[in-house]
Amino acid sequence: MFKTIKNDLPASIVVFFVALPLCLGIALASGAPLFSGLIAGIVGGIVVGSLSGSKIGVSGPAAGLAAIVLTAIGELGGFNNFLLAVVLGGAIQLVFGFLRAGIIGYYFPSSVIKGMLTGIGVIIILKQIPHFFGYDADPEGDFAFFQVDGENTFSEILNTVNHIGLGSTVIGIIGLAILLLWDKVLVKKAKIFQLIQGPVVAVVVGIIFYLLTQGSETLGISSKHLVMVPVPEDVDSFFGQFQLPNFSLITDPSIWITAFTIALVASLETLLCVEATDKIDPDKNVTPTNRELLAQGTGNILSGLIGGLPVTQVIVRSSANIQSGGKSKASTVIHGFLLLISIILIPRLLNQIPLSVLAAVLFIVGFKLAKPSLFKKMYQLGWKQFLPFIVTVLGIVFIDLLKGIGLGLAVGIIVILIKSYQNSHFLHIEDISNGLHKIKMTLAEEVTFFNKGAILKELDSLPKNTHLELDVRKTRYLDNDIIEILEDFAYKAQERDIHIKLYSERGIVENPTSFIEFFKLRPKTT
Structure with a gap:
């Protein structure tokens, strides 16, 4: 786990600075003690991460659970009664993990997953604009369009215009400049700038700025923006901040x-986040989903027992980890x-970090998730990919996370039902080895994202030193999700000494080095 510590340690510091205000903000949005959010963050990092x-x-x-909580x-x-529900949850x-329910995550199309990542990136940026300019007491964890204080995402931004805090704005701009300079210029100049991460420098500069401007009427930062x-x-x-569940209500139906x-x-x-993080992971790791459910269940039992909020795998922190160069679970645990x-040791020092600096860090994270080039790429893939993608993005931005994903999934299913039919004989596997580890895999005429889980399972089960013959000569419709699975498999096949021979018209x-490029050049068929 510690072989890549030079990557994981800087990434863990970035994730820490991102997670700290989010843990507190989500607890505030949930109407729970602030300390319960920190407990959940610690359990999620150490226990679930391990x-x-x-x-x-x-x-x-x-944030998606805040309204429920x-x-x-x-x-x-x-x-205390609610904590019992967390333990039982x-x-x-x-039970879900033991029943192998983790396969559910494979049945969400790639366009919806990408829409989820992009929508979260957009909402991160929009939600942090008021904090960047020193306005808005609304909790950072409130990621829904309609907020707990009666405002909505865009009304808060409009209100910011008349309540700009000069001190917060100045240090926010300075912090953003440090991050951009670090990411675009300095990190390429010397190794020292790779070891010392830009977000750490931005936070330190923010604390110094706050201390130097205390008492200033123009540049001073109010405590509510720290x-x-x-x-x-x-x-x-x-220790008095830890609370215990009320087990006397264990027979109450409402608790269950x-x-x-x-x-x-x-x-x-969690399953949606797993699918999304695996997709943007540069090393193309595949997370075992059933094990993830077991880890999350264990984490929730422990979190509920000591007074914490329920935990899930979280895309904001996960994407910050990936974008900061995290390579192993060490960054999560650290x-x-x-x-x-x-x-325990430095709560007063932490309370001197301006929220506008952390907003600058999240701006970078949000932009990397929602790059304009991604919108262009999805549009070029055709309307069958773009429509579910953009519906998911808009649903997340203007409603909330789960409803946005639900809308995107519904549109994706409708598109598939309109443009293709479900062929039950989508995959034919034939052992032609004669003792030489040869497998012939033939794809049917219509292969959609419904087949993603089965194809992924078959490809992952291939032993090392296999000669794979992949026949797509009869395939007339191949979903983009399947192409991406083949693309990732081609990357991993090199490490597993799997030889691929692709038969096409x-x-x-x-x-083949790139299935995406191959099928892009393939003649279009109806």
């Missing part, structure tokens, strides 16, 4: 209904320990 099979996924409290605390009669997730970590007075007050809701939504969010150590290709 048990998970994902190398780059980061878990913690999720807020409602449940009121309906169940208190936070974790146990239900363990990170707000609970500061215990002594050891007893620190809430527990099942938490388990279902948390599992779905970020959890950093959260734990910081709230254009002839035979030995070990």
Whole structure:
């Protein structure tokens, strides 16, 4: 796990700075004690990070559960009663894992997953604009369009125009300039700039700026625009922040209904995040989804037992980890320990970090998820890919995460049903080895994203030193999701010494370097 520590340590620091305000903000948006968000972040980093099979996924409290938590605390009669639902929800997730329910994630089309990533990138940027300019007390974790304070995403941005804080704006701009300079120029100049990450420098400069401008009427930053970590007075007050579930209500049906809701939504969010992070992982790692459900269930049981919010794998932190160069689960685990150590040893120092600097960090993360070039690329792939993609993006930005994904999935299914039919004989595998590890795989006329899980399973099960004959001569419709699976497989086949011979109407290709380029040049058929 520590072979890539030179990459993982800087990435863990970036994830720590991203996760800290989000843990507090989500707790605030959920109507829960602030410390419960930090507990969930620590458990998600250390416990789930250790048990998970994902190398780059980061878990913690999720904004998508904030509305459920807020409602449940009121309906169940208190936070301690809600904690019991969290524990039981974790146990239900363990059942999901043992029943191998992780395969659900494979049935979401690539266009929807990309739309989810892009929509989250857009919403990250929009939600951080008020913080960048020193306005808005709304919690950072409130990622829905309609907010808990009665405002919405765009009304908050419009209100910012009349309430710009000069100090926050100045240090936000300075922080953004440091990040861009580091990313575009300095990191290419010397190794020292690769070891010391730009976000760390930006945060340090932000703290110095805050200390130097304290008391200034023009450049001073209000305390409500700083990170707000609970500061215990002594050891007893620190441990007094932990709370226990009320097990006396374990037979209450309403507790079990809430527990099942938490388990279902948390599992779905996790599986979608796993699919998304695997897709943007430069090393093309494949996360075992059933193991992920078991890890998340264990994390939720522990988080609920000590007073924490429910946890899921979270795309904001996971993408920040990937964009910062994280290579193994060490970055996830270290970020959890950093959260734990910081709230014990330096809570007062953390409370001097301006939110506008953290907003600048999230601007970079959001932009990398929602690059304009991605919109152009999806449009060029055709309307069957672009329509579900853009519906997902708009749904996430203007409604919320889960509803946006649901809309995109519905459109994706409708497009598939209109443009193709489901062929049950989508894949034919024939052993032609005669003891030489030769496999012939023939794709049918119509292959859609419904077949993604089965094809991925067959490809991953191929042993090393296999000669694979892939026949697409009869295939008339091949979904972009399947092409991407083949593209990733070609990358991994080199490491597993798998020889690929592709049969197409254009002839035979030995070990194609890019399936995407091959099918782009392939003659179009109706």
